[in-house]
Every structure is written in C-alpha cells, then in structure tokens.
Amino acid sequence: xxxxxxxxxxxxxxxxxxxxxxxxIGCGSCATACHTGGDxxxxxxxxxxxxxxxxxxxxxxxxxxCMNLGVKxxxxxxxxxxxxxxxxxSCGDGVQCVxxxxxxxxxxxxxxxxxxxxxxxxxxxxxxHLCGNCVLGQTGGICPxxxxxxxxVNGPCGGQKNGKCEVNPENDCAWILIYKRLxxxxxxxxxxxxxxxxxxxxxxxxxxxSLRGKKS
Amino acid sequence: MSVLQNALDxxxxxxxxxxxxxxxxxxxxxxxxxxxxxxxxxxxxxxxxQSASLKxxxxxxxxxxxxxxxxxxxxxxxxxxxxxxxxxxxxxAASFGIDTILALTGDHPVVGDCPESKPVYDLxxxxxxxxxxxxxxxxxxxxGNELTGPAPKLYMGASVTPLYEPLFLQINKLRQKVDxxxxxxxxxxxFDLDMFRRFLDEVDKAGIxxxxxxxxxxxxxxxxxxxxxxxxxxxxxxxAMIDRLAAEGERGKELGVKGLPAKLGIEMAAxxxxxxxxxxxxxxxxxxAIGAERNIPAILxxxxxxxx
Numbered sequence: 001x002x003x004x005x006x007x008x009x010x011x012x013x014x015x016x017x018x019x020x021x022x023x024x025i026g027c028g029s030c031a032t033a034c035h036t037g038g039d040x041x042x043x044x045x046x047x048x049x050x051x052x053x054x055x056x057x058x059x060x061x062x063x064x065x066c067m068n069l070g071v072k073x074x075x076x077x078x079x080x081x082x083x084x085x086x087x088x089x090s091c092g093d094g095v096q097c098v099x100x101x102x103x104x105x106x107x108x109x110x111x112x113x114x115x116x117x118x119x120x121x122x123x124x125x126x127x128x129h130l131c132g133n134c135v136l137g138q139t140g141g142i143c144p145x146x147x148x149x150x151x152x153v154n155g156p157c158g159g160q161k162n163g164k165c166e167v168n169p170e171n172d173c174a175w176i177l178i179y180k181r182l183x184x185x186x187x188x189x190x191x192x193x194x195x196x197x198x199x200x201x202x203x204x205x206x207x208x209x210s211l212r213g214k215k216s
Numbered sequence: 217m218s219v220l221q222n223a224l225d226x227x228x229x230x231x232x233x234x235x236x237x238x239x240x241x242x243x244x245x246x247x248x249x250x251x252x253x254x255x256x257x258x259x260x261x262x263x264x265x266q267s268a269s270l271k272x273x274x275x276x277x278x279x280x281x282x283x284x285x286x287x288x289x290x291x292x293x294x295x296x297x298x299x300x301x302x303x304x305x306x307x308x309a310a311s312f313g314i315d316t317i318l319a320l321t322g323d324h325p326v327v328g329d330c331p332e333s334k335p336v337y338d339l340x341x342x343x344x345x346x347x348x349x350x351x352x353x354x355x356x357x358x359x360g361n362e363l364t365g366p367a368p369k370l371y372m373g374a375s376v377t378p379l380y381e382p383l384f385l386q387i388n389k390l391r392q393k394v395d396x397x398x399x400x401x402x403x404x405x406x407f408d409l410d411m412f413r414r415f416l417d418e419v420d421k422a423g424i425x426x427x428x429x430x431x432x433x434x435x436x437x438x439x440x441x442x443x444x445x446x447x448x449x450x451x452x453x454x455x456a457m458i459d460r461l462a463a464e465g466e467r468g469k470e471l472g473v474k475g476l477p478a479k480l481g482i483e484m485a486a487x488x489x490x491x492x493x494x495x496x497x498x499x500x501x502x503x504x505a506i507g508a509e510r511n512i513p514a515i516l517x518x519x520x521x522x523x524x
Binding site for chain 1 (some may be wrong): 321323324339341342343346347376377381386388391392404450
C-alpha cells in the first residue's frame, strides 16, 4: 500500500490561491485506508473549503486514482462542473494521473510517504523501496534496503545498540531482525552467501514496465 | 609497497595511530602532532569524516602526511561518495604513493553535524573492498573500462566491532571483508581483554585468517568513558576503569593538579598494549587518541613498543 499523510490545510489553501470553484477527487484504495482520501475526508475537506469562501462544485471517488482508464471516467464529470482547479486526495501517482486527464490545475492534499504495510489500525511502516531487484528470498522476507537506514546489503554496520539503529533508536536494526528470522527458519547459511552487487544501472528514473514489449 | 604490509607480513607487531583532518583548511596542528609520531608508528589512519562530522577530506591530510614523510592510511567510507567518487580518490591517492587504505561503511549523516546531507551508500565496506580488489585484478575501473597504465597495488583493510550481539553477524561480515580483499583488520576500541579473547576465538573458529590490530582508546577522564559507554556502539569501558579514573580526578582536585585522569589513561592504554603484545593476542594495535595524538609516543614508550 502507498502510505499518505494529509498536508497541513494551510499549505493546501496556499496552493488553491484565488481559485473559487473547486472539485475534489478521492481515492478508493490506499488513501481511503490511510484516512487521507476516502468519503469522510472528502466531506471534511468540502466543509472546510466552503467555510473558507470556496465553492465545491463536484466530488468523486475513483476506485484507484492510479489507473488511467478509471480516472478518465471520473474526471470527466468533474470537469463538466467547470472547476477552477481540482484537489486530488490520493498519492503522488494519483495526482499525476488525474492531472493528465484534466485541463485545470490539480493540487495534492496529501504528502506521499512510502510503500508499506498497515501494522495495526492507524499505524503504517515502510517496507519496500521498489529497488527493482528483490533480495527478500535471501533475507528471510525482511528487506534490508527499506529497513536498514543505510540500505546495507552485506550485513549490519557496527552502529546498533541493544538491537536498535543508531540513526533512529526507535527502529530495530534490520540485520538483527534478518538474523533472528533466518535463525528461526533454519536458514542462517543464507547470510554466508555473497551477494553480487546489483548496481544502479536499472534504477534510472522513470522506469517503465510493459507487457506490450515497449513503452506505449 | 605499504609500510604496514611490510611490517605485518614480516610478523612484526603492527602499530598504527589515527588522526582526523581539521574542520578548516589549516592543517598545521595535525602536521605538528604527526611529526611526533614519525618513526614511532607504521602508519597513521586519516579518518573520513568520522561520526559523520564534517572535516577536510581524508585524502588531503593523507597527502600532507605523505609529503611530511609519514605513512598515511586513507580511510574511505561509502557515505559521501558513490563508486566513481571512491575510485577516483583512490587513484589520486595512489599517484601520491598512498597505497594503504581502510574501507568503512561510514556513520549515517543523521548522527553527524550536517544532518541535511544525502547519504550515498552506493557501496558499503564490503562493496568498496570488492570494487578495489577487482580493479587490481583486472586493471579496469568500476565500469569495466581499462585504466591507463597499471592499476595501483593496494594494501586494503577493514574494521570490526568485537563487542557485538549477536557476534555471528560481525564474524560473518568480517569473513566477507577478508574474502573481498581486506588483508588487515583494525578493531573498535577494546577495554576488556577477556571479551577480546573470546572474539579472537570466534574468529579462529570461523577459520578467518587475517592480521588483526586491536583498537586502543586512551581514556582522558571518567566522563569520557561514561559518554562513550552511553553513546558509542561497540564500546564498553568496565566500571572498574571508570572508578579508577574518577578517583584520580578527585585526587587531582584535592591536590589542585590538573590532568591526573589523562595520565592514568595513558598508563592504562600502555598496560593494555603491553599485555596484547606480550601475550601475542593479535598482530598489532591501532591507537585512537581522539585529538590527543601527542600522547601516543608516551603510551608506546611506557608499553615498550616500537614500530620495528
């Protein structure tokens, strides 16, 4: 899941500037789960904007703001309401997808934080850096790229104290977690295996994946 | 050829010290201290923005030391430079005859004094060693392109933290460092020789063969020891040592004499070095005086150790 956080509303108001007629689009997937772009948050923002001199001309929730085809159908009626701008309550990808389908400015209401998981209600943790060359098979299903502050792939640095990371003592040392998991799985031998340096050649942005064989 | 390599390969007791470049462009204090070390140590490590605290670059002070007739060890971390930056610095160093290096991962910028800095970590300590070993084997750079002229011959080292739980992880990484081309290992500061012996046993059991140099940090005061225990991973000064330093501090206060704890610290460091050498625990010592490099000759003299 893509984890998002609401921007301070003052920042959003600054983005809206003189725009009077505002349309709002939320997202039915990750942002709904993060309480940053579902029906309740849209209603809350609508109330706030109308209390601050704006007119909310239309609202919509796309199932996924990151899917171009679905978004196109949701943006059309928003544009028909002739907004000065659209506020998109999704992740950064959703904002771009909506912007590609709108002819007025599209502003984000959220900051996009990371790809992670809902550990428990109301708490999300970063879990994957989308590095493009997954090492989880060697590391007991715990990602050292995302969980180690230095993204170390060959084992820990010397900087842990009582199993906690020197960079943020609230975080566990990723490599100690990996060690404990592999020990429990009877796979400590995996730590002795040397890892080939995967380099960064394949991580030049922006990346594309196409089942059609080429970028369309 | 590396002076340190000559000494260690010949079975001599290796002695290295450590020095940080200035936070500025006046290197005179470092060069004055270095002059006192000439002939007393086999080589001087020059730190690469240790604790992620901004200093002039390691390469700069290494060049100064080399030109002053000392043997520098270029410390290289993966924190601030990608593989191209690291390789470029190593080639520049080699052109000045600086051929002994120590590869480290590097402390994270967030714990240092320029926390906005972007952490690089393109390569960690193991990755740096692998890249430099490959360059020496193939004569090619990190992209596989041929260097003009022969690749420099390097004497490469790495570090280890003997006080670590679970130790398996440090031993495992040590093995990777040695397999990747590290030929000598300097340890984090040792204060408890029993702990160090247990560590060396584990290294032996793991079948890792390398030159190990025990890290020695001369303590200056009880407060310093307490601070390190609280804040420096892998450091544990035993309470008995802290108590001795504190008592010496009190004695100094009564007598109105300053610097008694630091003098005791010199004695304790010398004792430790002498024990390590006499018991042949490992192949040498690496003294990290943390700004008090002027005390190193006295420590070595009291320990009865010379850089043969």
